[in-house]
Amino acid sequence: MPAALTNESRTLPPAIHRLTDLSYNLWFSWNEEALKLFKSMDPVKWEQSGHNPVQLLQELEPSRLHDLCQDTAFMEAYKRIISEFDQYMNGASWFQSSHPEQSFVKIAYFSAEFGFHESLPIYSGGLGILAGDHCKSASDLGVPLTGIGLLYKKRLLHAEIRFSR
Known part of the structure; x- marks a missing residue:
């Protein structure tokens, strides 16, 4: 692995x-x-x-x-x-500053793959790159997002990556 x-x-x-x-x-x-x-x-x-x-x-x-x-x-x-x-x-994020009353919010982002970086080969193309870009933007904004997808390594596995700060 x-x-x-x-x-x-x-x-x-x-x-x-x-x-x-x-x-x-x-x-x-x-x-x-x-x-x-x-x-x-x-x-x-x-x-x-x-x-x-x-x-x-x-x-x-x-x-x-x-x-x-x-x-x-x-x-x-x-x-x-x-x-x-x-x-x-x-640092204070946009989400924290703009929506302090929403501190309890948790958002699940489901995608078959996430293209974050070449060293983490859990994507094969456009959908994964788009999902990775969404997650990066959510992280920059401080949106409490959890990415949930599939990790393919000889069999189907579950991968979870959290993006809240």
Whole structure:
């Protein structure tokens, strides 16, 4: 099973431990600076992983992780990106600001597939890309949306991805 579809994670050095949070949140996939940060960790392994940050973090050597913690430019970029991520996740959203009385609302979005990112191959075409775009927009707006679909891996499985902040 691709690493992006597991709950496995490795323990990272304390200085960069938030990379785990970032790798398991699809926010990285539409943030160019986050993508560059993961790529800078090891461009070859980044390509080999299919641009999958979860797999990348699992495959990096401990010595490489230590070196990254000592790299001033990397650490500055890491701190800046984590700060942006935290602002996105914790900032007031349009939905919260416009509809505070609707905090109890939960919306289910059913689709056969979701095209979020190339590292999460759970789509085959247009419908999946459209569903992924709807989910990203819902996330940006803070709409409490849960995507429910099918995960095809030799047999039918259920996949659920939540998009509320």
